[in-house]
Amino acid sequence: MMTKKTIHILGGLLLLISFSAWSQEKEVVQNKALTLWYTSPAKKWTDAFPLGNGRLAAMTFGGVAQERFQLNEESLWAGVPSNPFAEDYRAKLTKLQKLILEGKTLEANAFGLENMTAAPASFRSYEPLGDIVLDFKDTTHISNYKRALDLETGISKVTYRTEDSEMVRESFISAEDDALFIRLSAKGSKKINCTISLARPKDVRITATPEGKLYMLGQIVDIEAPEAHDENAGGSGEGGEHMSFAAGLQTKVSGGKLCHTEHNLVIENADEVLIAYTAATNYDLSKLNFDASVDPSLKVRGILEKLDQKSWKELEYTHREEHRNMFDRVQFDLGTSPNDSLPTDERLLAFKNGAKDTGLPVQLFQFGRYLLMGSSRGPAVLPANLQGKWSERMWAPWEADYHLNVNLQMNYWPADVTNISETIDPLVNWFELIVETSKPLAKEMYGSDGWFSHHASNPFGRVTPSASTLPSQFNNAVLDPLPGAWMAMNLWDHYEFTQDKVFLKERLYPLLKGASEFILDVLVEDSEGVLHFVPSTSPENQYKDPATGQMMRITSTSTYHLSIIRAMFKATLEAATILGEGNNERCKRIVEAGKALPDFPIDKTNGRMMEWRQPLEEKEPGHRHLSHLLGLHPFSLIDEETPGLFEAVRKSLEWREVNGQGGMGWAYAHGLLMHARLKEGEKAYKNLFTLLSRGRKSSLMNTIGPFQIDGNLGATAGISEMLLQSHRKDAQGDFILDLLPAIPSEWSTGNISGLKARGGFELAMKWKENELTVEVSSEKGGSCVVKANNRLEKVKLKAGEKRRLVF
Numbered sequence: 001m002m003t004k005k006t007i008h009i010l011g012g013l014l015l016l017i018s019f020s021a022w023s024q025e026k027e028v029v030q031n032k033a034l035t036l037w038y039t040s041p042a043k044k045w046t047d048a049f050p051l052g053n054g055r056l057a058a059m060t061f062g063g064v065a066q067e068r069f070q071l072n073e074e075s076l077w078a079g080v081p082s083n084p085f086a087e088d089y090r091a092k093l094t095k096l097q098k099l100i101l102e103g104k105t106l107e108a109n110a111f112g113l114e115n116m117t118a119a120p121a122s123f124r125s126y127e128p129l130g131d132i133v134l135d136f137k138d139t140t141h142i143s144n145y146k147r148a149l150d151l152e153t154g155i156s157k158v159t160y161r162t163e164d165s166e167m168v169r170e171s172f173i174s175a176e177d178d179a180l181f182i183r184l185s186a187k188g189s190k191k192i193n194c195t196i197s198l199a200r201p202k203d204v205r206i207t208a209t210p211e212g213k214l215y216m217l218g219q220i221v222d223i224e225a226p227e228a229h230d231e232n233a234g235g236s237g238e239g240g241e242h243m244s245f246a247a248g249l250q251t252k253v254s255g256g257k258l259c260h261t262e263h264n265l266v267i268e269n270a271d272e273v274l275i276a277y278t279a280a281t282n283y284d285l286s287k288l289n290f291d292a293s294v295d296p297s298l299k300v301r302g303i304l305e306k307l308d309q310k311s312w313k314e315l316e317y318t319h320r321e322e323h324r325n326m327f328d329r330v331q332f333d334l335g336t337s338p339n340d341s342l343p344t345d346e347r348l349l350a351f352k353n354g355a356k357d358t359g360l361p362v363q364l365f366q367f368g369r370y371l372l373m374g375s376s377r378g379p380a381v382l383p384a385n386l387q388g389k390w391s392e393r394m395w396a397p398w399e400a401d402y403h404l405n406v407n408l409q410m411n412y413w414p415a416d417v418t419n420i421s422e423t424i425d426p427l428v429n430w431f432e433l434i435v436e437t438s439k440p441l442a443k444e445m446y447g448s449d450g451w452f453s454h455h456a457s458n459p460f461g462r463v464t465p466s467a468s469t470l471p472s473q474f475n476n477a478v479l480d481p482l483p484g485a486w487m488a489m490n491l492w493d494h495y496e497f498t499q500d501k502v503f504l505k506e507r508l509y510p511l512l513k514g515a516s517e518f519i520l521d522v523l524v525e526d527s528e529g530v531l532h533f534v535p536s537t538s539p540e541n542q543y544k545d546p547a548t549g550q551m552m553r554i555t556s557t558s559t560y561h562l563s564i565i566r567a568m569f570k571a572t573l574e575a576a577t578i579l580g581e582g583n584n585e586r587c588k589r590i591v592e593a594g595k596a597l598p599d600f601p602i603d604k605t606n607g608r609m610m611e612w613r614q615p616l617e618e619k620e621p622g623h624r625h626l627s628h629l630l631g632l633h634p635f636s637l638i639d640e641e642t643p644g645l646f647e648a649v650r651k652s653l654e655w656r657e658v659n660g661q662g663g664m665g666w667a668y669a670h671g672l673l674m675h676a677r678l679k680e681g682e683k684a685y686k687n688l689f690t691l692l693s694r695g696r697k698s699s700l701m702n703t704i705g706p707f708q709i710d711g712n713l714g715a716t717a718g719i720s721e722m723l724l725q726s727h728r729k730d731a732q733g734d735f736i737l738d739l740l741p742a743i744p745s746e747w748s749t750g751n752i753s754g755l756k757a758r759g760g761f762e763l764a765m766k767w768k769e770n771e772l773t774v775e776v777s778s779e780k781g782g783s784c785v786v787k788a789n790n791r792l793e794k795v796k797l798k799a800g801e802k803r804r805l806v807f
Contacts, residue, residue, distance in 0.1 A: 052374025121234020368716025450518030453484025665711020
């Protein structure tokens with residue numbers, strides 16, 4: 001549905017100007033160890049190659065008769081801001097708490113389901129922007145086909161021969177120039193004959209011009225059920241004309257002819273075709289909303305106009321250098337294997353069937369870094385969502401939202417340790433606004449001066465309970481207001497790695513104080529003086545009520561919530577001490593509250609860490625969430641210095657896995673991380689093997705369950721944790737850099753450089769059998785303890801100093 005305003009915007013797009021001539025550049029030799037490649041085009045979406053610059057994303061399929069670039073722009077979301085919650089929420093919460101503390105769990109559950117939810121149950125989805133489609137003529141006699149993605153440069157390349165000619169197709173998305181670039185070239189008698197199209201199934205108008213430009217102008221029109229399908233049975237919000245968006249594509253043709261139809265461009269007998277594309281919406285991060293007064297076509301025009309005087313050589317060089325400046329910070333090698341020369345799909349199949357391949361985990365590790373760079377760096381303004389920024393369906397699984405009960409956290413676990421800390425910037429910028437949005441709601445709903453966020457959020461700042469149905473909203477969201485506090489712990493990790501005290505004082509400490517304030521305000525004292533967090537739950541598992549056999553979620557102070565509270569209190573106190581505020585009244589309240597919290601619960605009959613306060617029968621003993629083990633990872637509450645809890649976690653994880661723990665890629669990634677913290681290298685590797693082999697896997701994309709990027713990013717974090725851990729401190733408060741704490745026997749030889757450790761240290765390690773050489777450096781200087789081969793070495797560095805150690 002097009003409005004007068006959108007037609008006016010289209011007129012603005014027609015002012016876009018053409019490229020100047022672009023020149024050829026000599027081919028750059030690829031690093032084969034970091035190249036994913038195939039001998040055929042992608043048949044399914046997850047086999048295509050992801051390209052991204054944080055804001056724009058594309059999946060390129062590499063077809064011969066037809067090439068498809070499936071497109072995303074990070075802020076293109078259906079829906080409008082909405083933060084519904086039940087009327088008289090605070091009074092109802094007080095009643096619910098009272099019922100739970102009195103042991104009236106069934107009554108509390110029924111009361112909550114009846115009284116504490118609000119429509120719409122959820123919100124609308126992240127949407128794809130559309131496709132660039134290239135339809136080629138005369139595609140017979142094809143040979144020597146190859147498509148490749150060089151992770152080190154972020155450039156995808158397709159080559160094949162047709163009779164006496166070589167056809168080449170290159171593409172990348174530049175962060176510096178904020179556009180997708182495609183170059184088609186032909187060498188030989190065959191020429192390029194193709195039709196170029198922009199496509200989207202709804203809400204757009206597409207126009208072609210004689211100058212070789214295509215324009216897409218659109219506005220999302222949301223229609224409420226039952227007139228249109230809604231993925232959330234409990235509703236996803238009001239209908240109407242919502243976010244506007246625009247895209248522009250322009251071409252330069254050499255040695256041939258350019259024509260156009262109403263909606264397409266037609267290329268005839270060309271030697272080379274150069275394409276540049278970009279897109280924009282009228283989303284405004286500062287408002288957590290779209291701005292109807294903003295013309296997105298002007299953004300598109302501004303980006304493309306800047307490219308007018310730039311050659312292909314310059315654009316590619318700028319992109320390559322910017323990309324490699326980040327990517328090349330970490331070099332990783334575990335040795336060669338016979339499978340290094342195999343196409344990626346064949347390599348994965350061989351690995352699944354038992355072939356030894358040390359290079360494949362290295363590729364998975366670096367692919368995760370590549371994906372995080374491509375979905376969360378400038379010019380991005382939003383963090384990586386459940387699918388990063390790559391999403392094909394008009395209604396994505398789980399809306400491709402920001403899930404804060406493990407998934408968004410997992411997305412950013414590899415950021416600091418793998419030396420791409422700036423990928424966290426979009427997360428911080430968005431999250432600070434989430435916090436501000438929640439403050440008046442915290443006052444009204446909880447009577448708190450702090451802040452909160454429930455488990456599912458979006459670019460419109462949803463912080464109140466959200467889920468697909470109203471009963472699910474109660475069980476998954478109303479019972480869990482602490483995911484926001486957990487998310488803030490990622491930012492505490494970021495501080496520990498960077499030691500950026502300006503960030504700590506100005507941005508992080510206010511978040512920690514507010515989260516702790518919320519927890520203090522919500523905690524309720526029982527008759528014995530023990531503080532409880534109620535209502536509570538453990539994502540997304542259930543227990544059997546002993547009296548009735550009914551499956552329940554509602555509880556008091558689950559181990560999950562206890563872990564978040566203790567971690568948040570610990571971080572807040574430490575931050576306050578660093579900033580000279582350790583004796584203020586809030587800190588005193590935190591200390592007293594910490595003393596009154598219950599201990600971590602261990603089942604005396606089997607020694608396992610319990611998920612709830614009592615030894616209850618789980619509905620799913622092998623549940624994918626490991627929420628009750630967060631004290632081990634990502635928090636540093638449980639380690640070798642707490643052997644009883646350490647062993648309880650180990651037994652609980654073993655119980656989960658015996659009963660089938662997993663089912664989703666991110667769950668195996670978290671299992672990998674847990675085993676790494678437990679110093680169980682072979683078991684960690686087993687989870688890594690599953691991530692690389694489960695199902696009919698033909699790409700490195702996480703396809704265990706619907707594609708979610710957390711499985712990839714969690715795997716990268718897990719491999720890092722196998723190689724380096726730095727979450728513990730010694731008695732003097734110096735971080736312990738534990739080297740190779742959980743490597744499997746297959747990794748007996750290797751080297752890695754560029755990994756970061758907490759305390760602001762960077763490491764380069766080389767090992768073979770029982771000998772390890774490490775170089776420790778620090779830009780800011782400081783003290784740490786290096787641990788390897790059962791030996792400890794105290795290291796004190798000046799700013800910029802390096803120290804070499806042999807173990």
